[in-house]
Amino acid sequence: MSRNTTTHDEFSDRTILVTGSSRGIGAATAKELAERGGDVVVNYRTSEDRAEAVVDSITDAGGEAIAVQADVRDPDAVDELVATAESAFGTIDVLVNNANISFSRTPFLEHPWDEFRDKLVGEIRAAYNCTQAVTPGMLEHEYGRIVYVSSEATRTVRPGFSSHVVAKSALNGLARSVATELASEGVVANVISPGPVRTEASADVLEQFEDQLIAETPMGDLAEPRDVARTVALFASDDASFVTGTRTPVNGGLLVE
Known part of the structure; x- marks a missing residue:
């Protein structure tokens, strides 16, 4: 299924930080925002070659970008x-x-607390650290846009995804709190x-369930990262x-509200 694309310059003179952007949704987001005129910081933890490839793709197209290594769970690294x-x-x-902490698909009753905690705490700490670090500059300029990339897994709960569901649900709550507290200062926060x-x-998941998911999706396809x-x-x-303070699904109608 083809999807129309547009380009604009709405991010000219904007500095944009995309965490976890060496591949997947993060890489697509970095490229999209750079294509629209933004100066983009491509953050990665271990995938330096991939991050540099994203930067090369942006700069080859005439955009501005740099790659910066940081484990965003570490507040000093975020600073x-x-x-x-x-x-x-x-x-x-x-x-x-956008940084997503990896997790094991384990039935809840078999899920060791240490692994469960690592996903939950890591997910929230990453978003917390980054939000805390960039907000002072946003408040000084009375302008800021914060986007949290969550998951529809919080609504379509499947066996083995408990740590992911809880972590992303907590992320949604963090975003609502940030939105409420910063709205009067020119900073908005929303969840995708x-x-x-x-x-x-x-x-690996789509290898098992792609045909079923496509059949259940009214638009007859699954999302690509650029969507x-x-x-x-x-x-x-x-x-x-x-x-x-909003949450916007990107699911082709798989779940409607």
């Missing part, structure tokens, strides 16, 4: 990440909290909630300046 970003491009205007997306990370990226772009832009 260094933000300092590097601001040194290169200026105060961060847009934060896309993808359903099944064709990425490397989802390949999510374009939705992120909307909420990162001035077009959504009076929208905050």
Whole structure:
């Protein structure tokens, strides 16, 4: 199924940090926002080659981007990440909290607490650290866009995904709290909630369930990373300046509200 694409310059002079953007949704988001004029910081934890490839793709197309390594669960690393970003491009205007902490698909009653905790705490700490680090600059300029990438798994709970469901549900709560507290200061925060997306990370699940999921999806297809990226772009832009505290599904009608 073809999908129309558009390009704009709405992010000219905007500094954008996309966490976990060496591949998948994060990489697509970094490229999309750069294509629309943003100066993009491609964050990665271990995949340096992939992150540099994303940067090369952006710069080869005439955009501006740098790759910066940081484990966003570490507050000191996040402080260094933000300092590097601001040194290169200026105060961060847009934060896309996309970094996803890996987890094992384990039945709840067999799930060791240590593994469960690592997913839950890691997910929230990453978003917490990044939000805390960029917000002072946003408040100083009375402008900021924060987008949290969550998951429709919080609504379509499947066996073995308990730690993921709980972590993303907590992320949704964090986003609502941030939105409520910062709205009067010119900073908006929203959640993008993808359903099944064709990425490397989802390949093993889709190998089993892709045909079933497509059959259940009214639009007759699954999302590609750029479908999510374009939705992120909307909420990162001035077009959504009076929208905050929302959760937007990107699922082709698989779940409707």
